[in-house]
Amino acid sequence: MLKLENVTVCYGATVAVDNVSMDVNEGEFVTLIGANGAGKSTTLRAISGLEPVRSGRILFEGDPIQNAAPQDIIRLGIAHCPEGRRVFPQLTVRENLEMGAFRRYDRQGIKADIDRMLGMFPRLAERIRQSAGTLSGGEQQMLAIARALMSRPRLVMFDEPSLGLAPNFVEQVFKLVSEICEGGTTVLMVEQNAYAALELCDRSYLLSTGEVMLSGTAEEMLANPDIRRIYLGGE
Numbered sequence: 001m002l003k004l005e006n007v008t009v010c011y012g013a014t015v016a017v018d019n020v021s022m023d024v025n026e027g028e029f030v031t032l033i034g035a036n037g038a039g040k041s042t043t044l045r046a047i048s049g050l051e052p053v054r055s056g057r058i059l060f061e062g063d064p065i066q067n068a069a070p071q072d073i074i075r076l077g078i079a080h081c082p083e084g085r086r087v088f089p090q091l092t093v094r095e096n097l098e099m100g101a102f103r104r105y106d107r108q109g110i111k112a113d114i115d116r117m118l119g120m121f122p123r124l125a126e127r128i129r130q131s132a133g134t135l136s137g138g139e140q141q142m143l144a145i146a147r148a149l150m151s152r153p154r155l156v157m158f159d160e161p162s163l164g165l166a167p168n169f170v171e172q173v174f175k176l177v178s179e180i181c182e183g184g185t186t187v188l189m190v191e192q193n194a195y196a197a198l199e200l201c202d203r204s205y206l207l208s209t210g211e212v213m214l215s216g217t218a219e220e221m222l223a224n225p226d227i228r229r230i231y232l233g234g235e
């Protein structure tokens, strides 16, 4: 479904993503793991058209999309739930959800999807008329996830959706992401907690200083001695 071929992304002289190749197949739950600054967020931003690709190709359903405009990438069915719950704080919960459907014109479908999101996220239903800025961190993250789903994506990318959340919310968010994937949406998720990511996903890529160091199924990655030593705190 999504294929990166030798993708390089730079910030000035800094190479943030270095010759990265990866695949995400339809229906899969794939994670990108690795330390702070490894290039995980930049990889998602390049896929979304938010950072220019210096070299290499990004293919979606076989068509090159690298350096396409972000709104065209959303239209193709790729949604991006960025790091740091960037909800619109002055807008209400409902308005935030409507913003997620800004490329759509099917009013009935949008209404039905808002109802579906409120069913999935009862806490948002209780706060539908509140401005998003007044929600707790966990609720804002729920809203950011729901908003990303409002574009009816085929592939949804989450950037550290658990960051800064209380442990009970972290569990809830991970459960939701798994359910989204089980519902048929392909998921690519960035997660710094390697263990949590590998417990959830089908396959994973480990990035280190912009390069893919390792990749494999979650089982293979969990069993890898280097991963165990460096990222899982084992022997």
Ligand code: ATP
Pocket: 011, 014, 015, 016, 034, 035, 036, 037, 038, 039, 040, 041, 042, 043, 192
């Ligand atoms: P994090 O978990 O901190 O988000 P990450 O793995 O997602 O880490 P990136 O945010 O993609 O890593 O950063 C990769 C590299 O690019 C880092 O060296 C970072 O300092 C640099 N970088 C990221 N954003 C910018 C920017 N806007 N301008 C300049 N350099 C940047």
